[in-house]
Amino acid sequence: MFKRPMGRWGVAAIALALLVGLQMISPGSAQAMHIMEGFLPPTWAIIWYVVTIPFWVVGFIRLRRTVSEKPETRLLLALSGAYAFVLSALKIPSVTGSSSHPTGTGLGAVLFGPAIMSVLGSIVLLFQALLLAHGGLTTLGANAFSMAIVGPLVAAGIWRALKGKLHWGVVVFLAAAFADWATYVVTSVQLALAYPDPMGGFWASFAKFGTVFAVTQIPLAISEGLLTVVIFGALRGNAPAEMRLLGMEA
Numbered sequence: 001m002f003k004r005p006m007g008r009w010g011v012a013a014i015a016l017a018l019l020v021g022l023q024m025i026s027p028g029s030a031q032a033m034h035i036m037e038g039f040l041p042p043t044w045a046i047i048w049y050v051v052t053i054p055f056w057v058v059g060f061i062r063l064r065r066t067v068s069e070k071p072e073t074r075l076l077l078a079l080s081g082a083y084a085f086v087l088s089a090l091k092i093p094s095v096t097g098s099s100s101h102p103t104g105t106g107l108g109a110v111l112f113g114p115a116i117m118s119v120l121g122s123i124v125l126l127f128q129a130l131l132l133a134h135g136g137l138t139t140l141g142a143n144a145f146s147m148a149i150v151g152p153l154v155a156a157g158i159w160r161a162l163k164g165k166l167h168w169g170v171v172v173f174l175a176a177a178f179a180d181w182a183t184y185v186v187t188s189v190q191l192a193l194a195y196p197d198p199m200g201g202f203w204a205s206f207a208k209f210g211t212v213f214a215v216t217q218i219p220l221a222i223s224e225g226l227l228t229v230v231i232f233g234a235l236r237g238n239a240p241a242e243m244r245l246l247g248m249e250a
Contacts, residue, residue, distance in 0.1 A: 034088075034101075034125070034143050035187065037136025044194045049141030052122075055149050059119035066116060070245050073112075076235070080108030081120040083231065087224065088147065089128055100216040102224040103183050106176030107231060109152035110159045111246055117156075121148025146186035155179035172232045177225030184217040185210070 040048070067074060087104030104124075108117040122144040128134040135143045155175040162171045188209040197204035236243055 034128070034135035034147075035139040035190065037129070037133075038138055039136075040139050040142055040190075040194050042138075044190070045138045045141065047141075048139075048145050048190070052118075052141045052145045052149060055115070055118045056122060056144075059115040059117075059122075062113070062115045063119050066112065073242050073245055076111060076239065076242055076246070077108075077116075077120070079235075080111055080117070081124060083107050084117075084121055085124045085127065087227075088124060089132060089134060100184065100213050100220055102220050102227075103147050103151050103180045104224070104228075105147060105151045105183075106155040106172070106179040106224070107228050109155035109179060110172060110175050110232070111248070114149070114152035114156040117152035118144070118148045121152065124148070142190050143187075146190060147183045150186045151179035151183040154182040168236075169229045169233065172229050173225035175225075176228035177221040180221035180224045181217065184213045188213060 063077075067077070084104035084107075087102040090101045103121075105117055105121050108120050112120075122140070125135055125140055125143050125148065126137075129136050129140060155178065158175040158178055159171055162174065165171075188206055191209045192202050192206035195205055196202045197208065200207075236248065
């Protein structure tokens with residue numbers, strides 16, 4: 001039971017209303033940071049699927065176990081997925097002519113760990129590819145690896161390393177911000193591997209793709225970190241029982 005008047009659905013409704021509002025006012029015409037359908041050569045598309053599938057297997061096992069053993073946390077699972085869906089669907093134009101977006105995976109990675117977030121994040125990417133033409137099916141493995149696997153691994157690593165040593169708000173901020181930043185770095189690596197520069201090779205291509213995203217991604221990572229602290233704090237105050245089940249202080 002929740003101890004405050006707002007209740008669980010109040011927190012979820014307010015958080016998602018805010019995020020949906022941001023999504024509605026965001027530009028919709030720019031190409032976003034997800035690698036678009038058909039952009040990767042077939043060999044690289046297959047490679048990223050092969051690399052990603054083992055994480056999905058482990059993630060599904062842990063997700064099923066969590067739902068079975070801690071059914072009270074299902075709302076938090078849904079909220080974590082919705083948070084990632086809306087934030088990663090935002091398209092913020094860059095001065096370079098491309099665009100960037102938050103990822104939203106830090107919250108779920110802190111709450112449930114990187115394995116479960118690999119599944120939630122991949123489901124988010126699948127729905128975005130099918131419903132929003134954001135990303136693609138051929139590039140789902142690559143996009144999942146950068147956003148749903150590496151980002152959550154970074155977030156969970158920071159949370160586990162710093163929890164109890166710094167204020168929880170600082171740790172959540174760092175986890176969410178660096179998860180966002182790591183995603184764009186890995187995306188740049190993926191594109192550079194697929195399309196090395198004819199003259200400078202991988203490193204020249206990596207510098208080019210990294211520059212495209214860096215202008216907007218760094219401030220976006222900071223903004224995502226701050227927003228995630230707000231959402232995490234609201235959950236601590238309004239869902240103490242569920243947070244305790246996940247090992248979070250009430």
